Amino acid sequence: MLPAPAAAQLVAESGVVLPPYAQVADRVIGAPAILDARIRSAARIKGAEAAGVAPGHQRFYVEADVLALIRADAAMATRVGYVVDVPLDARGRAPKLNKRRVLLFARPVAGQPTMIQLTTLDGQRDWSAELDALVRRIAREVVAPDAPPAITGLGNAFHVPGALPGEGETQIFVQTANGAPISLSILRRPGEQKRWAVALGEIVDDAAAAPARDTLLWYRLACGLPRTLPATSLADEDPANVAAAREDYRFVLDQLGPCKR
Numbered sequence: 001m002l003p004a005p006a007a008a009q010l011v012a013e014s015g016v017v018l019p020p021y022a023q024v025a026d027r028v029i030g031a032p033a034i035l036d037a038r039i040r041s042a043a044r045i046k047g048a049e050a051a052g053v054a055p056g057h058q059r060f061y062v063e064a065d066v067l068a069l070i071r072a073d074a075a076m077a078t079r080v081g082y083v084v085d086v087p088l089d090a091r092g093r094a095p096k097l098n099k100r101r102v103l104l105f106a107r108p109v110a111g112q113p114t115m116i117q118l119t120t121l122d123g124q125r126d127w128s129a130e131l132d133a134l135v136r137r138i139a140r141e142v143v144a145p146d147a148p149p150a151i152t153g154l155g156n157a158f159h160v161p162g163a164l165p166g167e168g169e170t171q172i173f174v175q176t177a178n179g180a181p182i183s184l185s186i187l188r189r190p191g192e193q194k195r196w197a198v199a200l201g202e203i204v205d206d207a208a209a210a211p212a213r214d215t216l217l218w219y220r221l222a223c224g225l226p227r228t229l230p231a232t233s234l235a236d237e238d239p240a241n242v243a244a245a246r247e248d249y250r251f252v253l254d255q256l257g258p259c260k261r
Contacts, residue, residue, distance in 0.1 A: 016130045020260035021138075021214040022223050024131075028138045031105035031119045034071040036127065037064035037080070042097035045083065054121075057085045058094045062124075064102065070132075071139045077114045082106065084124045101127035103135060141216035148200060148217045150177040151224030157233040159245040166190040170248035172229070186248035196252050210255065223259035225252075 018024070028034065045059040053059045063081045082104070088094055105123040106116040118124060125131065141147060155173035162168045167188055174182040185208065186196040197208035198221065211217040229249040234242045 016128055018128075018130055018134060019125075021134070022219055022259045023261050024134055025138050025216065025219045025223075026261060027105045027120065027123070028071070028135060029142060031071065031123070032073050032107045033069070033076065033104075033116060034135060034139060035064075035066050035076070035080070035104040035106065035116075036068040036070060036132065037066050037102055037104055039064045039097045039100045039102060040079070044094070053085050056088050058088060059083060059085050060094075060097060062097060064104070067101070070103075070136055071143075074108070076108070076116075080104075080114055080116050082116045082118060084118060085121060086124070103127050103131060138216065146200070148182065148220045149180050151175065151182070151220055152177055154226060154230060154233050157229055157245050157249070158237060159241040159248065161241070161244075162188070164190050168244060170245045172233070172245070172249060172252075174225070184249075184252055186251060188244075188248075194248070194251055196248075196255060213257070218256065219259070221252075222256040223261070225256075227253070 040063045042060045042062045045061055050059045060083070061081065062084055063079060066076060066078050066080060069076060086094055086097070103125045104116065105119050105125075107119055109115040109117055151174055153175040155175050157170065157172040159168055159170040167190055169188070170184075170186040172184040172186075174184065176182055180200070181202050183199050184196060185199065186194055188194055196210055198211055198217065199208040200217075211221065229246050234245055237245065
């Protein structure tokens with residue numbers, strides 16, 4: 001099992017329940033603008049303008065004061081307006097939105113500098129120090145020069161048996177959105193647990209290791225890798241090597257754990 005980062009341990013100690021890392025990463029990657037804001041006013045929208053609201057929700061037009069820009073491609077107004085569908089409580093009542101501090105995952109509205117559009121139905125989230133810290137950490141990871149790219153599929157994969165029974169190595173090449181090389185290597189040693197590593201480059205060296213859980217590289221792999229090794233990746237392998245490569249690929253997926261979105 002991969003160790004959890006210190007941030008996750010801090011959350012557990014504080015008692016704050018955060019969304020899964022993968023869910024937050026989805027929101028960060030999909031939002032051109034991420035705002036820390038405080039709601040100034042909220043007016044319920046009724047009639048035809050509320051068409052399509054999901055059961056158990058109400059639609060509001062909200063104006064909010066921007067406290068900080070966590071991510072933005074351009075300057076933004078200090079006060080923004082947007083439409084949001086909020087879930088009702090167990091008694092069928094909408095929560096009080098005025099003065100609530102929120103994190104907004106949004107995109108600008110062309111030609112309307114004071115308006116934004118939430119990128120998802122849950123693009124408004126209640127602010128907490130822990131969620132703010134996680135969002136900022138992911139946002140930094142996404143824009144880093146060495147940020148791992150999105151995964152689009154798998155390339156060639158092969159297993160090479162070693163000189164001893166039970167010894168061998170599997171290497172799997174990963175296809176990416178920008179063409180940057182990523183490869184997985186799985187080592188088998190007699191009497192030892194399998195070890196695997198990921199390399200972001202043409203050469204796999206001794207420094208390569210498995211990614212820490214709840215990092216952008218972990219997210220790219222756990223959420224982007226296919227659930228099975230396609231036959232096209234192993235077209236030229238003999239049956240025994242194919243079986244070993246498939247088993248090693250499943251081992252990697254098991255070690256990564258589920259992508260909880």
